[in-house]
Amino acid sequence: MSRRPKVVAISGSLREGSYTTLALTHALAAAERAGAETELIDPREWDLPLFDPDEREVGDAERLKTTVREADALLLGTPVYHGTISSALKNVLDYCGFEEFEETTVGLLATAGGGGYGRTLEHLRTSVRTIHGWSLPHEVGIRKAYDQFDDDGEFVDPELEARVAKLGRMTVEYAFIEPTPVIERATVDD
Numbered sequence: 001m002s003r004r005p006k007v008v009a010i011s012g013s014l015r016e017g018s019y020t021t022l023a024l025t026h027a028l029a030a031a032e033r034a035g036a037e038t039e040l041i042d043p044r045e046w047d048l049p050l051f052d053p054d055e056r057e058v059g060d061a062e063r064l065k066t067t068v069r070e071a072d073a074l075l076l077g078t079p080v081y082h083g084t085i086s087s088a089l090k091n092v093l094d095y096c097g098f099e100e101f102e103e104t105t106v107g108l109l110a111t112a113g114g115g116g117y118g119r120t121l122e123h124l125r126t127s128v129r130t131i132h133g134w135s136l137p138h139e140v141g142i143r144k145a146y147d148q149f150d151d152d153g154e155f156v157d158p159e160l161e162a163r164v165a166k167l168g169r170m171t172v173e174y175a176f177i178e179p180t181p182v183i184e185r186a187t188v189d190d
Contacts, residue, residue, distance in 0.1 A: 005175035007036040007168075008071035012078035012089025013111075014044055019145035020111045022153055023164055024077040027109065027140075030168030031075075036175070041067065043088045051094035061095050068096050073105040073171040074133070079145075080112040080120045085127075093127055101133035103178070107171045108139040109164070117141035136174060140167050 009028050013020040021042060028038040047059030068074065078085040108124045110117040121139050128135045140163050142148055148160060155161035 005036045005072040005172055006070060007031040007073045007075065007171045007175065008039045008041060008067060009075035009077065010041045010089065010092055011043065012086040014088050019149065020077045020079050022149060023109055023111060023142060024075055026164045027075050027107065027168035030165035031172050034169045034172040036172045039067065043092060048091060048095060051091050064092065064095055065100055068100040071104065072175040075107045075109065075171060076124055077109040078120060078124065080110055080117050083116065083119045084123050085120055096131065098131050101128065101131040104133050105171060105174045105177060106133045106135045107167045108135055109167060111142045111145040113145065115143045117143065136170050138167055138170050140164055
């Protein structure tokens with residue numbers, strides 16, 4: 001029997017009642033139903049001062065790096081702030097690098113107060129690629145996040161709920177993928 005994958009979600013929101021964190025909990029629930037062991041990193045509960053490259057081992061930095069490194073797949077979620085990722089998520093990512101992300105499957109999620117989230121997801125993809133992670137082709141952007149959940153924290157749109165659940169399931173399905181592409185060299189006929 002193969003081992004259960006470990007899926008870790010990292011929220012980039014510091015807001016109480018965060019829609020980003022709420023959406024990630026739905027994705028994690030889907031990952032758990034698909035057989036994963038799950039964990040949520042809420043930066044409000046971790047001691048992670050503003051990243052200083054001269055002080056890399058402060059607070060919970062080592063625990064963070066170990067948690068991310070031991071994950072088989074990650075979910076990164078961020079609110080959209082000025083068209084990009086939040087400073088809270090950027091700070092978490094700054095503590096991590098190749099050792100934590102290399103060849104790790106990463107699902108991406110962005111929540112917007114308005115309608116635009118495309119550039120934010122693009123920035124996340126670029127960050128993941130830069131540290132050699134493998135981002136899933138299925139991503140979730142949530143427009144007008146304040147209208148997407150009821151008072152109990154459930155999605156009001158079943159299609160959006162299905163997209164978030166699919167993201168969680170895909171992190172499990174592709175947790176052990178080896179994303180090294182096989183490139184066949186072209187030959188020249190004489």
